[in-house]
Amino acid sequence: MLDFPELPVRSALDDVTRALSKHGTAVLVAPPGTGKTTLVPLALAEQGLRVVVAEPRRLATRTAAERMASLLGEKVGQRVGYSVRGERRRGAETVVEVVTSGLLVRRLQSDPELSGVDVVMLDECHERHLDADLLLSLLLDARDGLRPDLQVLATSATVAAGRAAELLGAAPVLEAHARTHPVRTAYLPPARGERIESCVARAVRTALAEQDGDVLAFLPGAAEIRRVAGQLEGSDVDVLPLHGRLSHAQQDSALRAGERRRVVLATAVAESSLTVPGVRAVVDSGLSRVSRVDNRRGLAGLATVRVSAAVAEQRAGRAGRQGPGVVYRCWPEHEHSTLPAYPEPEIRTADLTRLALELACWGTPDGSALTWWDEPPAGALAAGREVLRGLGALEPSGAVTDRGRRMAELGLHPRLARALLDGRELAGVDIATEVVALLDNDALTNEIDVTTALSRLRRGAPGSDRWRREVRRLRASVQPHPGTSDRDDAALVVALAQPERLARRRGAESAVYLMASGTAVELPGNSGLRGSEWLAVAVADRSPGSACGTVRMAAPADEELARSAAPALVTTGDEIGWVDGDVRAVRIERLGAIVLSQRPIRCPEPAKVREALLAGLRAEGLELLSWSEDARRLRQRLGFLHAALGDPWPATDDGALLSAVDHWLEPELSAARRRADLRIPAGVALRRLIPWSAAGWLDEFAPDRIEVPSGSHIKVDYRDDRPALPVKLQEVFGWQDVPRIADGRVPVVLHLLSPAGRPAAVTADLGSFWRNGYQQVRAELRGRYPKHPWPEDPATATPTRRTRR
Template sequence: MLDLPDLPVRPVLDDLARALADHGTSVLVAPPGTGKTTLVPLALAERGLRVVVAEPRRLATRAAAARMAGLLGEEVGRRVGYSVRGERRRGPETVVEVVTSGLLVRRLQADPELPGVDVVVLDECHERHLDADLLLALLLDAREGLRPDLRVLATSATVAADRAAELLGDAPVLTAHARTHPVRTEHLPPLRGERIEACVARAVRTALSEQDGDVLAFLPGAGEIRRVSGLLADLSDVDVRPLHGRLAPGEQDAALREGARRRVVLATAVAESSLTVPGVRAVVDSGLARMSRVDTRRGLAGLVTVRVSAAVADQRAGRAGREGPGVVYRCWPEHEHSTLPAHPEPEIRTADLTRLALELACWGTPDGSALTWWDEPPAGPLAAGREVLRGLGALDGGVTPRGRRMAELGLHPRLARALLDGAEAVGDELAAEVVALLDDDTATTETDVLTALSRLRGDAPGSRRWRREVGRLRRAVPSRGGSSGDAALVVALAHPERLARRRSADSAEYLMASGTAVELPANSGLRGSEWLAVAVADRSPGSARGTIRLAAPADEDLARAAAPALLTRTDEIGWSDGDVRAVRVERLGAITLDQRPINDPDPAAVRRALLDGLHAEGLEPLSWNEESRRLRQRLGFLHAALGDPWPPTDDESLLQRADQWLEPELSRARRRADLRLSADVALRRLIPWSARLDDLAPDRIEVPSGSRIRVDYRGDQAVLPVKLQEVFGWTRVPHVADGRVPVVLHLLSPAGRPAAVTADLESFWRTGYPQVRAELRGRYPKHPWPEDPTTAPATRRTKPR
């Protein structure tokens, strides 16, 4: 029997073994530090089972194998081994192998029967990484068909195990309870204008002064860890240790090992649940994490910084209470804690699904519908991923041989394409170097790919890991010689839609082929480059532009060579800046490469452009004189009074029928100036009975004085403004619109000022006129003011002397 440590998981080991033997599946709920990652696989192996443990992260994979081998008193590679991409330590005696979830997916793809494996342990399945969700779906499918005897154990650090048990066929759920100590919570939010790194450094100093033991600080990424480490460089009696997945193995081991002095471990999310960090009595939580996100609209995909969930914050805090009473210092205001999301968003809902789409195609279910999922892949992002694969030549109905080759490389399909095609174009050495950098862009703080490569070829931090990956990639492709060619071409082969051209001279802003605007940081040595092949860009929430994090200088010839599928040549004929614009444009995606005027544009396209211009600017491009305005008013009046077939003449109605009443002009016109004809000529084409227009809506009406007065049709009435003396003798107002509408008389004084308004002369002469006469005859004594205007002669003159 193994002499296993007395950890909280020990009491459930026998029950767990029975559950797997009887049911074939099981779920183990056990918080970090209970021994579920190390004791469970060893206990199963002692019962004669060959065990594969799938971990979500490389660092956890190596650490778990080292811990188990240590319990056996052996070196890693004997009974306990591990495999990660590019590195493997196992032998003929190995009965427990720890692997990354992604690597186990590749093994399943190569042989779905998983020969030589009795149990698969899915560790930390609650973290919901994309590879882990896919692995679970593929294992369930393999169990249903080829390997019903394959036992699957899902372990979780949270109590949210119901869904996992349901997926595993109503699997038994066992629970191991951790022995924890009380953890006190303190909130130390950033001061005004303080960056999160400075806030974390301040909280670390507070923790060191107030607490015993080591301090574990959670930060979102390697960049923030570097900056906080710099802010703590003056701590002479404390070891400051970074801990993240991109470190060399020796540096990771140093962070996990207690020493003679106090430690401050600056860690990413890798230390939340997958690892045991001994000696910790205080936790500092930045409240931030790096999550995979895709912005398909802007063509940006990658890791973004987000607030942690309440569940993650609780997990982080729990690290302080493993060995005694502890304290967690949270770098956000206490009142904001209630606004945190309850649980982290599963990666399958937010990430770029191109790689998942390739794995599904290799499995034979491109849309994933034949699989059982924890959460089904969103249809839109999955379809977008398949579209990318078609563009890369990986899909053509089903997966192509090229697509299978891409999947075997263990890279994102974009990077696999860059490696395969880049090796052909620039040689396998340079292609492998650039792809290794792009796959691990945290290996450099440079924004220039060329500078980053130069430093990695030397002895920069992360260079050993980078060189190891370069060697793996070179072995994966046929040898094509040395590092001849342009690194920017390899970058562009991976991300052709991120080829970018400077907006203008002296500008740090670029337009990518995807249509997204990005800019270089202020201190970038790439400023001044006309073209860039952008490898990494991100966008802060609320920002209109993205920020370039890693790019290589390029030129137009390289852009054309790298992205021929994005090249388009189109004739663009439309309305722009107040006139017809007809140009022949060559573009690379959204980037204009060249444009020239078209001497003989398509008349139909010009006609559409002119109509668009009229809709955009109204009817102003036409020539509107007094006659055409009055004709429009008369037609509008008849439409209101009589309806069809008299047309409406408001702007919207005329614009809707512009292709009818402006047809001859539109057919001949080539630019705005060609429409400046007198509008009344065109409007008359709308008149159904031109002979009757003057009968129904006469332009002028003759009054008793003999004057022909122009009728005002601007409103919904026909109005005749006329001097009062000129209508003596009229007892009834004239009617228009076939006698249906009385003309409204605006009766004017001799000076032309309004005296009265009426459409009922008989009533006006009887009741209104006497008052008007009394008020005005003294003011205008030279004009006639008869007592009986119905019998008096009409006149436009004064009284005779």
Template sequence: MKLPDLPVREVLDELHDALTAHGTAVLVAPPGTGKTTVVPLSLAERTEGRIVVAEPRRLAARAAASRMAALLGERVGETVGYSVRGDRKVSQRTRIEVVTSGLLVRRLQGDPELPGTSTVLLDECHERHLDADLLLALLLDVRGGLRDDLRLLATSATVASGRLAELLGDAPVVTAHARTFPVEVSYQPPARNERVEATVARAVRTALSEVDGDVLAFLPGAGEIARTAALLGDLNVLPLHGRLSPARQDAALSAGPERRVVLATAVAESSLTVPGVRAVVDSGLARVPRVDHRRGLPGLATVRVSAAVAEQRAGRAGREAPGRVYRCWAQYEQASLPAYPEPEIRTADLARLTLELACWSTSDGAGLSWWDPPPVGPLEAGQQLLHTLGALEDGKVTERGRRMAALGLHPRLARALLDGAERVGPQSAAEVVALLDNGGTLTDVDAELRRLRDTRDERWRTEVRRLSRLVPGAPEAPDPALVVALAHPERLARRREPGSPVYLMAGGTAAELPHGSGLGDVEWLAVAEATRDPGRAQGLIRLAARADAELAVTAAPNLVSEVDEVLWAGDVVARRVRRLGAIVLSERPLRNPDPELVRQALADGLRKEGLNLLPWPPEAVRLRARLAFLHHVHGEPWPSMADEDLLATAENWLGTARRRADLARIDTVQALRTLLPWPEAARLDQLAPDRLEVPTGSRIRVDYAGGEPVLAVKLQETFGWLATPRVSGVPVVLHLLSPAGRPAAVTSDLESFWRNGYPSVRAELRGRYPKHSWPENPLTAAPTRR
């Protein structure tokens, strides 16, 4: 067979030698070099056994098989075949089989030795899809223990291959250089407040006016593609994404007589060739898996592409002739792009990966060689979900778990299909699961199911037929909400208040119905999909079905609880509450609540509203200030009197209080005395006396409120007082008062005051109070209260 003249041909001998000598190799080859098609055909010519090519996407798997079969002049299913979920074309003659990464994982679980397979080619490893990372780890485990003769070839479109080669046992790296044409780069940033669809549509029209040939535009998702197509309605527009039927995908991948505008998602970045393209319009955005683990809202997020992805997209314009790329961002933003895309294993929901690991007898992935190991938190969240679904028990996969894994669905959807088939019948369950797996265009599940039936959506119908054959069950009345709730019980939701579009989900997250959803009059929803955009306090409901309280309890009995609650809501509220997760189903007053729960509620009220709920007579205020002074000077064991520290011990001295009104009757003096340390408390009056005796014999109260001892005393009562009094070694601050009780001087050094300050104070007071005695020598004068 004569292989097409593509750049990878120049390194085929080197590649075969590397695989023969080491059993593993890494091929670095940019898009368009022929690594996906020429390399498998060459391997089949020189190697016994079947060649299995693993692609990250179904669309890429079908396209690669079709291209190789065309090169051989055959139909797909003869020498070259493919197997993807719900579609398989292979025969006894098949030597090269293209599969999705996820399907090959399932095949390994069934028979890890892969009998009859000599070589596995892992294509597009640089994209770091979750299934591909898992597949690589499992294949390395197989090669290390069961099949040391299994040859592994990993391909990457980027040069960051060092870690990949290390994982493959320091495998040799073979590089093929693309013969590409020059690509001119221009930047067309969006206008102010311009949506991405409008920016891309404007750039497409510019490209058509400046460049001959077809235009390939990259957009983040199917929704953006549909809206951009509407803006380009007068042009020959072809969409290309994973939700399309195979026939419509093939149309976008086949050259036509008219100029075309192909609007594609990331599927066209590296593993697919779109012929005839001379210009690329890059939105600079991609849709990637993201999980808000705290709120339990997995989904897809729109993010900026990496520099490596932007370069791959640009390269599509120079495959066949000089081309041009129009980047829909400002040129200065280029330098701030991340170098490479974030691996899915760091950001995606890991429930399905966790189930596959459990089936591999390593529920945490220990012992496997990972490109990046799965993060502990998301892995534990996956394990917890699998326990809830009955797929894991004591860390080991159950028989039910193996049945769920065999379905090739996310564990939630597998549970919905298995249990839903028993309750509503295989057909009805499969219809809803197929919708949940692929997403819809309407918010109302029932309306979306009607639309799919009316439009005779072939892709959805094919998946429904496939799923319904996988599970037993007797036909029953359809109940879409029940199937949704079986998949996502924690997303059962109840309207917060009449007329409000905001719902509280059983998992504790609030989510809002969009305007015009058709579900605005419903109290209960079974939410299938909800997302939360950055900066939003609550989620947005994307897909949901009408439900009711009875359905909610039926679908999620493990979330139902009945508990006695005693809490603070402006006062102590005691009630018996029946809940579905965070949702209150019913409540009634509790007559005799647990006293300990009451104390906790009162303490919570004090923490929320402050210690001013308690009475603070002067004696309590003074005692608290004295103790605060001792804690400041001596430290432990004298207790801190800060609000937060008193609140921390509030439950110990609330006594028999049962409601807010009782707090106003608490003896705070006695409560503070319970905090005194013993035997040190016996020296309280010595270390921080409430009163001090002055030379006249008067016992005057010391003020500790400011953190230091202050004594306000008439100046005449201090005549003859030679040294400054001290409390716990701290000089007392004397506020020396006039006969009218106004401060005449402040000092914490009496000796210095008598010597330096008194003469001027004496002169002032003699003029103001001439009838009073103001001796020249206050040290020898008799003190007086008059």
């Protein structure tokens, strides 16, 4: 047996090999630093097995291989090798190969039997990356059919391994416990208005003052790392960044112990798979960057979120490897209990276009034939398939096309694969490969202008080595197309990748652009692209609560380019509708949501004009019609009869009238063409609603006026639920009861007025009023109006409209 280092996992190696030999699957739970990533594959290889280790990140892939090779006293590429996209170091004698999860998915697609492989080790499966989840599902499918002898080992840094064991067929769960030292927890939340970078820098200084050894600080991304490094300039320590976009030399520097004290500023890459030596203090920002997609707005990218409690514990554990340590958490202590228990699986939140293509290549477009840790959300998967159909990667049935298989083989997001394949023909292979290499790793630059970013990378800006390697890989994967254009237009390649993100400025001086998808985006204030009428947007995101998205990377474009890059989005159609208070009939040419041109239609389709007029009536109400006083009263009278008697009297509320326009507004509505034509006499139209059998009863059941004892004919007020008759008190002397209408079913409410026409009393029971209320009214008003009669017995008095002679 090899002379393995004395690491905690060593005691579990025999159990792991026995479990795999007996069950074919196993789950190993071991915290970071126990040696599971390096010792387990070597122990399996010593049993004569060929092992492939799948890592979620490129950096972990390379460092794991280098560490195993060093344990064997060899160079990488001999018995231990690694493969990442665009870089491979392995040979004929390689028995342990470390690969990224995404690369192993591609290998499975081309060789579902995984010929020559005995064991697949899925490292850090608890991180729930999208490629890792897909790889697990494909491996389970391969084991069920083609390779029942293929052994699968899942490793996790957390104790939540039950689901993994269930998926692997009730696999045995083995544990290796790390020998750790106590870690004290201190909370240093940001002060009011303090940015998280400033808070982290303050916590780092505190750690340097209070603790021995090196400091490891976790930040969400490379931009935050740069800002914290700037704030720590002048410190008597080495400040080293650590993230996946650095050169190999820079990454190795952060992973080696130095002569001076070090502050390592890392992203999530240092949470589990990597060991950073010498760390005695951890500073945790409490933030992480994860994939998010907004299908409704057409924006996908990275979002900054709070870490889970499990991740916070993993980060804290880094401080207790070599001695007692401390973790400084940059959030209030009372907020710790509100953290989610575990990270959100990427499959629930990410763009699933690439996953949809892999599933189609596997022969199960909807993924229903596979066993999943978490099934892909149906809506996001359907959205991904729709994108693939637009790219020509899928048949209408969902089956993958030859073009789709070619796109998958490139190892790129399908949108970028389309930009590469079509861009080599339309713009030239050189610019196509350069732009795609940049878009596939947009964090290589802080430039908003794609053209400026390319210029700097060509001149050797930071990150250019990695960019050039990817350019060479892409150029080797596609041959120049016969008759290739030499247009050399970066914006065209960007637009081929994201045609829905072609954008046009909203106004001459505006920094807001409308994308073809219908989403508004804005250029930052310092962008040199502000003068561009058109943009090909490569990267855009949207902060919660913002009215529009923000452009992070784009190239200046024009209408001609937009038309050539997105011909499928160009449509011409007649739009007839109610717009800004009138009928608008125009023929509009659009690119998605962007209006390219429009002109009036001289003879619009009558049916659509009618629909527009109806929309106007619904939006602005029936007041668009011409309502005389008589028409309004007719509407009120009919409404009263409908409420009092029901059918056949029609309802006259807005909803009822709008639903019956075919009956009462024809033929005037059919003849109308614009708002002015809606000044239809409403009274004439309303009478069409009255059935001929009931028309003769209208004035009897709902009289317009009622004759009172004085001989006056008073208008009935039908505005309220109960009809009212406003009449001077002296005019109803001699009446014994109030009049009744609606076939005698509804008493009219009398609004009795003073001689000056002011309200004096309201009653629906005139006999009671004469007996009880009249004397009080008489006492109050006879002094003010002495010339008017105020008899003691109004029930028998003579009614009058005048004063006494």
